[in-house]
Amino acid sequence: MNELELIQGLRSGDETAFKFLVANYQDRVFNTAIGIVQNAEDAEDVAQEVFIQVYRSIHNFKGESKLSTWLYRIATTRSLDLLRSRKSKKRFGFIQRLFGEGNEPLHEIPDFNHPGIAMDRKENAAKLFKAIAQLPENQKTAFTLHKLEDLSYQEVSEVMQTSVAAVESLMHRAKQNLKKMLEKESG
Amino acid sequence: MNIEQNKKTEEILNSLDGAQRASVPDFFYTRLKAKMEKGYEPDATRSWVLRPAFAIAALMAILLINATVLFTRTNNTKENSVVDTDNLQSIAAEYRLSESNSLYDLNVEK
Numbered sequence: 274m275n276e277l278e279l280i281q282g283l284r285s286g287d288e289t290a291f292k293f294l295v296a297n298y299q300d301r302v303f304n305t306a307i308g309i310v311q312n313a314e315d316a317e318d319v320a321q322e323v324f325i326q327v328y329r330s331i332h333n334f335k336g337e338s339k340l341s342t343w344l345y346r347i348a349t350t351r352s353l354d355l356l357r358s359r360k361s362k363k364r365f366g367f368i369q370r371l372f373g374e375g376n377e378p379l380h381e382i383p384d385f386n387h388p389g390i391a392m393d394r395k396e397n398a399a400k401l402f403k404a405i406a407q408l409p410e411n412q413k414t415a416f417t418l419h420k421l422e423d424l425s426y427q428e429v430s431e432v433m434q435t436s437v438a439a440v441e442s443l444m445h446r447a448k449q450n451l452k453k454m455l456e457k458e459s460g
Numbered sequence: 461m462n463i464e465q466n467k468k469t470e471e472i473l474n475s476l477d478g479a480q481r482a483s484v485p486d487f488f489y490t491r492l493k494a495k496m497e498k499g500y501e502p503d504a505t506r507s508w509v510l511r512p513a514f515a516i517a518a519l520m521a522i523l524l525i526n527a528t529v530l531f532t533r534t535n536n537t538k539e540n541s542v543v544d545t546d547n548l549q550s551i552a553a554e555y556r557l558s559e560s561n562s563l564y565d566l567n568v569e570k
Binding site for chain 1: 465468469471472473475476477478479480481482483484485488489491492495496512
């Protein structure tokens with residue numbers, strides 16, 4: 274099934290087409306989400322939301338970009354939305370605790386271990402993910418798509434709807450920031 | 461020492477190179493279909509009204525409307541009171557309703 278047939282199938286509500294879409298793109302969407310949200314359960318939720326959104330809004334897809342570009346865009350947007358809601362919940366929980374409500378303890382999220390990293394690199398990767406989590410949203414998106422999903426700068430620019438030069442600049446700043454954070458961490 | 465630290469930082473920065481793509485957990489499609497059949501609405505479309513940005517904007521709009529109404533009403537009341545006094549004075553003059561024009565005065569005239 275080529276991309277055009279797939280889009281037509283999705284538009285006509287064909288379940289085989291939807292199954293084909295999920296089977297072909299689920300790992301790309303999940304890997305992007307897990308890189309940003311750094312939690313497998315949350316990443317699965319994000320991936321499900323992405324496919325539900327695609328199924329419901331395929332009529333709005335104009336075909337100006339590749340289907341994969343559109344999927345990556347939804348996946349990154351949804352992942353960042355989840356991070357924002359997690360942050361506001363954390364803030365709300367803190368306020369609740371100030372007023373004596375909410376009994377859950379405030380705890381730091383444990384180090385994230387990406388399932389696709391080789392054993393000998395796991396410790397370093399955990400340190401890197403901890404630093405990535407502190408990057409601004411657009412740097413985090415560019416770095417994750419390029420380093421974890423192996424997208425070229427051109428592809429990242431299409432997903433982020435920006436220029437290649439802007440992506441280069443984002444990557445440069447992301448690396449500089451990560452370097453600073455890692456050096457500070459190691460003392 | 462510095463060279464060693466730089467080397468270590470570079471190693472960490474390159475630790476994602478050659479990483480395998482993470483795979484979705486088993487039965488992902490089954491769970492996805494179950495969620496769709498339940499009529500699931502993604503969070504982003506469901507609770508945009510509850511977002512802090514929207515709540516703050518709505519609050520500011522309400523405060524602004526309140527302030528505008530309060531301000532315009534206060535001004536109108538001041539203007540109206542001036543106009544009312546003028547009107548009353550002109551009516552009083554027209555009908556010769558002065559303080560002296562009382563029952564007592566009328567009696568005296570008689």
